[in-house]
Every structure is written in structure tokens, then in C-alpha cells.
Amino acid sequence: MTTETPLLFQPLTLRAISLPNRVVLSPLCMYSARDGVANDWHFAHLTSFARGGTGLVFTEATAVRPEGRITHGCCGLWTDAQAEAYAPIAKFISKAGAVPAVQLAHAGRKASVAEPWTGGKPLGPQSAQTPWQTVGPSALPVGDDWPTPHPLSTSEIADLVDAFAASARRSLIAGFKVAEIHAAHGYLLHSFLSPLTNQRNDAYGGDRAGRMRFLLEVAEAVRAVWPQELPLFCRISAIDGPQEGWSIEDSVALAGELGARGVDVVDCSSGGIAGPPAYRADYSGKPLQRAPRGPGFQVPFAERLRQETGVKTMAVGVITDPHQAEEILAQGRADLIGIGRELMYNPFWALHAAEALGADPDCALWEKQYGWAMVRRSEIAASGGKR
Numbered sequence: 001m002t003t004e005t006p007l008l009f010q011p012l013t014l015r016a017i018s019l020p021n022r023v024v025l026s027p028l029c030m031y032s033a034r035d036g037v038a039n040d041w042h043f044a045h046l047t048s049f050a051r052g053g054t055g056l057v058f059t060e061a062t063a064v065r066p067e068g069r070i071t072h073g074c075c076g077l078w079t080d081a082q083a084e085a086y087a088p089i090a091k092f093i094s095k096a097g098a099v100p101a102v103q104l105a106h107a108g109r110k111a112s113v114a115e116p117w118t119g120g121k122p123l124g125p126q127s128a129q130t131p132w133q134t135v136g137p138s139a140l141p142v143g144d145d146w147p148t149p150h151p152l153s154t155s156e157i158a159d160l161v162d163a164f165a166a167s168a169r170r171s172l173i174a175g176f177k178v179a180e181i182h183a184a185h186g187y188l189l190h191s192f193l194s195p196l197t198n199q200r201n202d203a204y205g206g207d208r209a210g211r212m213r214f215l216l217e218v219a220e221a222v223r224a225v226w227p228q229e230l231p232l233f234c235r236i237s238a239i240d241g242p243q244e245g246w247s248i249e250d251s252v253a254l255a256g257e258l259g260a261r262g263v264d265v266v267d268c269s270s271g272g273i274a275g276p277p278a279y280r281a282d283y284s285g286k287p288l289q290r291a292p293r294g295p296g297f298q299v300p301f302a303e304r305l306r307q308e309t310g311v312k313t314m315a316v317g318v319i320t321d322p323h324q325a326e327e328i329l330a331q332g333r334a335d336l337i338g339i340g341r342e343l344m345y346n347p348f349w350a351l352h353a354a355e356a357l358g359a360d361p362d363c364a365l366w367e368k369q370y371g372w373a374m375v376r377r378s379e380i381a382a383s384g385g386k387r
């Protein structure tokens, strides 16, 4: 490692964990589990990113309770058997030199839907799969043809705080080294943060402090069981929309509170409060604007939180090019680069990025089984196919 090593391929130490580089597989729901239990498909899927040189590999949103799944096919960590199923995956990721990470989630009022490839609609009496009662801060459905969520009582909130902590304990048994609390995309914890979906007037609603209470209690409970030497992340939707709802100023305040509770990295996403595109409206029916999309469109959120709070941040969202990723780090706009769809397209993205940035001229980052042949491949290419 020299000072010329691109930042993307410099290690990052978080507590006692050293990430080999700054490339992160962003959490990706795959809707392919049965009873919340990961299987061979998840093994092949998740380990491919570790084999492809990704430094930190996140599981999909993993539900802390059965009702916290988005679909019947989502993974969970509400039983020990689910932790046992994740264990070989976490072990292989570690053996491949990457760091295994889990995202802990509850889908709240956006739960109980069909898989996206069968339409993604809320399950109902006519569906092939059985629907379940969704929960939220208030009795506000996502949209017209969505079920009304059951507003959580304070004792039900306390139970869910415990559920997050219990799933964090199971994550440890499974062998994960990083845990992330999912508080983005309109799911349960985000729906408590946003004034668009939280209309409570008890201690978990009202002003910003009240709306943040549930998430901060979860952060404290998870931190209390997650070992001090292991990093804790929190994913937030930095804004609901450009003009309404949860704002970037709210996120700055939240990031400070999360940092004070031992959250090491804030993972900066956005949006999702109003559900899928067809439902994007507030409760007066007014369309909810989305932040304009494009390459790196959420980077400004990661940058602002990093600069104003000193907390480390992960940037995510249409980051596809190695030079783009390197520039984000070089300009001090984020500490980590989250990649979703581009890694699905090319699980070997990190190794190709290392080549593009000149960080791996000898294919040393490749697994030995492939590396020697990749050197030969380069030699053959350099000789115009003559060797």
C-alpha cells in the first residue's frame, strides 16, 4: 500500500474492524428465502461479491420479526435457525477477505406485499399468498389500495426495540462483523421519523425529538448488545422529498444523535416515504416530489452530514464508475461507496475498478485460482493475442 494507492482501495478501520477497501455492496432484497431462512441461493449471491473484491458485503434487509418482512420471501433473524443459515455465508465472506455485514429491518406499513416480479402489490384476500396485518406510527395507509396499518402502542414499540436487539445478538452468532439499522425508504423506523406518516401525539410523535425517539431507542438497544469493537451503521433517507417532510436539516440533527449513541457510519439514501411510484402522494393527494435522480444524486447528503456532524458517511445511488467513486472520496464527500445495481450487473466490479484505477497491476487482489490466469490474460491482450 503506497500513498499513490487510490483511496477506493485504501483500507478503512472502523473500531477493531479493518475494511480492505471502500467498496460496499449496498443491501439488496432478493425475496428468495423461505420462512426467513437464507439458503444456497443467498450463499451464491452474497459470496460472489466478496469473491469480486467488494470490501464490505451487506445482506438484504433482514427482518427482526415475521411481520417486518416486505414479502414472504424476505430473510429474517427472529429465530436461531435463521442465524445458523446465515453463518456459512458470513464465514465464506470473511474467508474471501471481505467483511460480512447485516442490515436489520422492519418494513412497517410497507410490509405484506408480493415479490416485485409478480407486481409488488399489497397482498389481499384474493392473493395467492396470505397477507398479514401491517403496523406503523399512525393509521395511514401507503395509498388507496393499501391496508391501513395498526398504530403501534408504546408497549408494542418497546417489544420491537427488544426485537432489534435480539436480532443483533443473533447477527453476532451468525458471524457478521458490521450491523446496520435500516431507518430509510419509508419502512417502520423512517415512518416514525417523517411528519408525513407520523401523526402521533404521544412521546413517539409530535416534534422532531419525539419522532426520533423510536430510532434512537433502537440504536441504543442494538449498541448495548453489539460488541464495542464492532461497527454499527444506520441507513437513513436523508430527505423525504425536496420540499416536504423529513429534511436534510432533520438528518443533520439525527446524525449527531446517532453518533452520540455509538453509530459509526450514517448510510445516506433518500425517499421512499410515499411508497412505490404509483402512490407517491401526500395525504391530501398532492403529488410528493422526488429528489432529481442522476449519477451520485445522493452524494450531497453524505457530504453535508459528514461535514456538519463529523460522523462517517456512506454515499450510495447511481455510483457506477471507478473514477466517479474515487473522486467522491478524494473530495472528502463520503468515507464509503455503496453500490447496488452496478454490482448486480457485475459482481467483479471492485476488481475491475482496481484495474481501471491502476491499483492492481499484477492481479494480486484476485483470488489465486483466478489471479494467475488473469495475469496471463493481460499478457495475451498486451501482445495482441500472440502469446
Ligand SMILES: Cc1cc2nc3c(=O)[nH]c(=O)nc-3n(C[C@H](O)[C@H](O)[C@H](O)COP(=O)(O)O)c2cc1C
Pocket: 026, 027, 028, 029, 030, 059, 060, 061, 103, 182, 184, 185, 235, 269, 316, 317, 318, 319, 338, 339, 340, 341, 342
Ligand atoms: C433489487 C434491489 C433491492 C434493494 N433492497 C434494499 C434493501 O434490502 N435495503 C436497503 O436499504 N436498500 C435496498 N435497495 C436500495 C439499494 O441498497 C441502493 O441504495 C439503491 O439501489 C441505489 O444504489 P444503486 O444506484 O447503486 O443501485 C435495493 C435496491 C434494489 C435495486
